[in-house]
Amino acid sequence: MESAAPVVSLQAVGRAFGAVRALSDVTLSIAPGEVLGLVGHNGAGKSTLVNIVTGVLPPSEGQAIYAGGTPREAGVRVVAQELALAPNLTVAENLRIPQRDLRGLMWRGKARTRIRSALDEVFPDHGIGADTVVGDLPLAKRQMVEIAMAFAEGGPAPRLVILDEPTSSLDASRADQLLRHVHRFRECGGAVIFISHILHEVFAVATRVVVMRDGRVVDDRPAGGYTRTSLVEAMGHVAREGARERRIAASGVEVVSTPEGLRAGQGEIVGLAGLAGHGQAEALARLYLERTSDWRGRSPVPAAFVAGDRARDGVMPIWSIARNLSLAGLAMLRRAGFVDRAREARLVADWRERIGIRTDDTGRPILSLSGGNQQKVLFARALATGAPLIVMDDPMRGVDVGTKGDVYEMIRSEAAAGRTILWYSTEAEEMTLCDRVYVFRNGRIAAELRGEKITEERMLAASFDMGEAAA
Amino acid sequence: MMATTWTRPWFWAFAAAALAFAATVVLTGVQGAGGLLVAALTFASFSVLVGLGQMAVITMGPGNVDLSIPAVMTLAGTLSLKLMGGAAGTELWGLLAALGIGLGAGVANYALIWLLRIPPIIATLSASFVFQSVAIWSNRGLRIKPPVSLAEFSTGSTLGVPNAAWIGLAAALVFWMLIERTAYGRRLSAIGQNARAARLAGVPVEGVRAATYVLSAVMAALAGFLLSCFSGGAALNMGAEYLLMSIAVVVIGGSSIAGGNSNVPGIWGAALFMFLIVSMLNSYGLGAGVRLILTGVIIVAIVVAASGRRLTP
Numbered sequence: 001m002e003s004a005a006p007v008v009s010l011q012a013v014g015r016a017f018g019a020v021r022a023l024s025d026v027t028l029s030i031a032p033g034e035v036l037g038l039v040g041h042n043g044a045g046k047s048t049l050v051n052i053v054t055g056v057l058p059p060s061e062g063q064a065i066y067a068g069g070t071p072r073e074a075g076v077r078v079v080a081q082e083l084a085l086a087p088n089l090t091v092a093e094n095l096r097i098p099q100r101d102l103r104g105l106m107w108r109g110k111a112r113t114r115i116r117s118a119l120d121e122v123f124p125d126h127g128i129g130a131d132t133v134v135g136d137l138p139l140a141k142r143q144m145v146e147i148a149m150a151f152a153e154g155g156p157a158p159r160l161v162i163l164d165e166p167t168s169s170l171d172a173s174r175a176d177q178l179l180r181h182v183h184r185f186r187e188c189g190g191a192v193i194f195i196s197h198i199l200h201e202v203f204a205v206a207t208r209v210v211v212m213r214d215g216r217v218v219d220d221r222p223a224g225g226y227t228r229t230s231l232v233e234a235m236g237h238v239a240r241e242g243a244r245e246r247r248i249a250a251s252g253v254e255v256v257s258t259p260e261g262l263r264a265g266q267g268e269i270v271g272l273a274g275l276a277g278h279g280q281a282e283a284l285a286r287l288y289l290e291r292t293s294d295w296r297g298r299s300p301v302p303a304a305f306v307a308g309d310r311a312r313d314g315v316m317p318i319w320s321i322a323r324n325l326s327l328a329g330l331a332m333l334r335r336a337g338f339v340d341r342a343r344e345a346r347l348v349a350d351w352r353e354r355i356g357i358r359t360d361d362t363g364r365p366i367l368s369l370s371g372g373n374q375q376k377v378l379f380a381r382a383l384a385t386g387a388p389l390i391v392m393d394d395p396m397r398g399v400d401v402g403t404k405g406d407v408y409e410m411i412r413s414e415a416a417a418g419r420t421i422l423w424y425s426t427e428a429e430e431m432t433l434c435d436r437v438y439v440f441r442n443g444r445i446a447a448e449l450r451g452e453k454i455t456e457e458r459m460l461a462a463s464f465d466m467g468e469a470a471a
Numbered sequence: 472m473m474a475t476t477w478t479r480p481w482f483w484a485f486a487a488a489a490l491a492f493a494a495t496v497v498l499t500g501v502q503g504a505g506g507l508l509v510a511a512l513t514f515a516s517f518s519v520l521v522g523l524g525q526m527a528v529i530t531m532g533p534g535n536v537d538l539s540i541p542a543v544m545t546l547a548g549t550l551s552l553k554l555m556g557g558a559a560g561t562e563l564w565g566l567l568a569a570l571g572i573g574l575g576a577g578v579a580n581y582a583l584i585w586l587l588r589i590p591p592i593i594a595t596l597s598a599s600f601v602f603q604s605v606a607i608w609s610n611r612g613l614r615i616k617p618p619v620s621l622a623e624f625s626t627g628s629t630l631g632v633p634n635a636a637w638i639g640l641a642a643a644l645v646f647w648m649l650i651e652r653t654a655y656g657r658r659l660s661a662i663g664q665n666a667r668a669a670r671l672a673g674v675p676v677e678g679v680r681a682a683t684y685v686l687s688a689v690m691a692a693l694a695g696f697l698l699s700c701f702s703g704g705a706a707l708n709m710g711a712e713y714l715l716m717s718i719a720v721v722v723i724g725g726s727s728i729a730g731g732n733s734n735v736p737g738i739w740g741a742a743l744f745m746f747l748i749v750s751m752l753n754s755y756g757l758g759a760g761v762r763l764i765l766t767g768v769i770i771v772a773i774v775v776a777a778s779g780r781r782l783t784p
Contacts, residue, residue: 289670294677297654305671313671316664318731327661328672330654337653381672 037206075159279443480725484740516639524690532730541710544695573692577685663730
């Protein structure tokens with residue numbers, strides 16, 4: 001066993017941004033061979049804590065002490081929640097950015113070897129070429145590359161790897177590979193900080209769980225000391241287990257019917273399941289683009305889209321929260337071409353209240369919000385259109401448990417009011433909230449499940465070849 | 472209020488214009504100041520007209536630029552003057568013809584972009600060869616004078632302000648409303664920030680793009696019509712300097728080249744500056760070479776100053 005000297009230890013660390021206290025009085029150390037599960041709501045201070053451990057932000061109070069001097073020398077590596085690869089470079093070239101020892105004439109060859117062996121180790125059968133340009137990779141594969149980079153050898157060897165929502169766009173089997181690798185890494189004396197809103201993952205890998213709330217550490221125990229319910233309570237939310245009685249679809253009117261066999265009735269919640277990258281996102285995008293016009297903003301709005309990849313498909317980065325929220329509904333806020341600003345303000349205030357966006361001023365830039373709150377704005381953007389069809393492309397990435405509960409509730413009540421929801425998710429658990437689920441495999445619908453037949457086992461079975469009989 | 476004024480992106484353009492004006496007046500004396508101001512307002516308004524259209528195009532983000540502005544100016548000026556033939560009572564038809572030519576040119580530009588899926592730079596550049604050729608073919612070296620009423624109007628003043636400047640001001644006001652207050656303006660900015668996300672949020676991307684290229688061409692045609700009336704006839708090279716000018720006033724005026732962010736007041740500041748800097752360097756008796764180098768250096772300095780201000784939180 002390694003010595004128990006911590007890789008990093010934080011002593012009474014605090015951090016303020018102007019008047020906002022993001023972190024107060026955090027004392028925490030991470031020893032080799034530990035997997036620290038870090039949980040808490042959006043805005044609880046997890047990201048700030050990560051930024052202090054990685055040295056991106058200096059603490060305003062207290063100090064952070066590392067085993068090797070600087071965070072870099074101590075082997076601290078991070079996989080950020082918002083993916084940070086350079087899209088115009090290849091997979092191997094991206095490795096050059098953190099690994100500054102890749103130099104000299106043959107650095108590309110070295111980089112290729114390193115990233116290949118890391119990918120092979122973490123994600124067997126990954127199917128990612130080291131010379132592929134990152135921009136050409138789907139989101140799940142980009143996330144895999146970034147994770148593999150964090151575990152790759154080279155430079156100061158990784159001793160503490162911080163994974164911030166690492167499985168947010170991975171499907172179940174890839175997530176499982178990652179969790180297994182975290183185990184192996186820990187057994188070799190590595191330390192991991194594992195941040196996830198998916199609690200069963202935290203229970204599966206963590207040796208110790210730290211709960212944060214309002215910028216403080218409110219609980220810190222070995223993982224065995226919690227149950228799912230007690231953990232959710234410690235985060236400050238009452239668990240809503242069992243509140244999942246099945247709704248009967250409201251009417252028989254068919255709203256969606258595509259040649260590939262995707263059907264949805266009015267008031268129905270229809271899930272698109274299966275492994276990530278098997279054509280679900282494409283099917284949704286196609287459907288949405290067919291329903292809306294390239295040439296004219298129609299009112300009433302026929303369909304609305306909720307993006308999961310916020311930076312690529314959702315957020316208007318230079319705009320305020322309010323403008324981001326009202327964008328999809330502009331067609332109905334228009335009077336003789338002008339935006340009816342009084343109506344817009346009412347709409348924004350109304351939805352801020354209904355969906356609980358945490359801000360006191362919707363005139364602030366959207367990027368001032370945490371990821372989960374940005375996602376709420378995108379939900380509000382789609383729901384505020386009044387569109388009868390809502391298309392959701394894995395919208396719960398990086399959203400905390402409390403918010404998820406609120407949003408599930410909202411989705412159900414919107415469906416009950418007669419809206420049709422098409423919902424793609426990489427989390428099988430979410431799919432069990434649907435009235436009907438299509439499981440995709442290789443760009444096609446492999447199975448259709450309804451009602452009681454919607455279980456994680458059946459979906460997983462249909463995702464692989466042996467599952468034909470599942471329906 | 473004063474504390475925030477200087478952080479606005481258009482502040483630097485106006486500050487630089489004022490400095491260039493002051494520096495010129497110091498040399499030439501106060502008696503020349505009035506004339507200089509009238510000239511600056513007049514010539515700036517032509518740049519403003521084309522700059523506003525170019526601004527809308529550039530707001531749509533990287534790759535969007537209208538290179539056909541000079542050719543559209545020439546074509547609209549040439550054909551409308553030919554149509555009027557210098558006769559009184561034809562003014563309105565001439566104006567409508569010019570605007571119609573702008574409309575047609577804009578539709579042609581966008582049709583190339585959309586149908587052939589070629590980058591706007593190439594599409595507008597190649598279209599401009601066609602426009603220019605039509606102008607040459609119809610002009611045949613003739614220099615037709617504008618109707619007297621139009622010549623007098625475009626060189627005259629109302630309330631001490633040149634008529635051309637009134638038109639430039641009115642156009643700027645219309646654009647300000649368009650950009651800041653209409654659904655079109657919102658959608659334009661959304662496309663410039665992230666076209667894909669805009670489409671997924673229900674923005675009719677192609678419709679907005681088409682409207683914007685048409686708008687830019689119509690503004691160029693209006694500028695061409697006004698300029699040919701002002702200078703007593705259309706000339707085949709009359710638009711030449713307005714290609715770089717239209718882009719320069721957008722950039723100096725504080726609109727973002729990365730797209731999404733447009734700035735109407737800045738267009739006026741930058742247009743005034745572009746005229747005043749040349750007359751300042753002229754009055755200091757610098758040669759053409761030195762003048763061009765200094766103009767370039769000063770433009771870069773202003774862009775750096777303006778963007779530097781915006782980067783600090």
